Amino acid sequence: MKQMKDQLKSISKSLVSLSKQVDRLTKQVDKLQPAKKAVAKRAAPKRRPAVRKVAARGAAGAKSMTVLDSVYNVIKRSRKGVSIAVLREKTGLDSRQLSNALYKLSKKGMVRTKSRGIYV
DSSP: OHHHHHHHHHHHHHHHHHHHHHHHHHHHHHHHHHHHHHHHHHHHHHHHHHHHHHHHHHHHSOOOOOHHHHHHHHHHHOSSOEEHHHHHHHHOOOHHHHHHHHHHHHHHTSOOEEETTEEO
């Protein structure tokens, strides 16, 4: 029992010394951080416009077709409606993706069910 107490005391002392070292290191880091912030403020404006231009080009470019768009376009092109099998062929989606897309389109009111499995 005494041996365990001695070990616990030594561990406690070690932890105290480690916490003091951590405190010293955090103080040193805090001293260095304001200098880095000042440097970062000077360098940041040079980098930011380039990033904005790239983002602007991406937004101005052609939109990529989403799953909902592709399903809606196939349904819109048909006169009498489209079955799920035809939708699967033309869009290349699996059954789960297709059912999710049809659910969302029907909730938005863009597509309605003519009969079971036929969408207009």
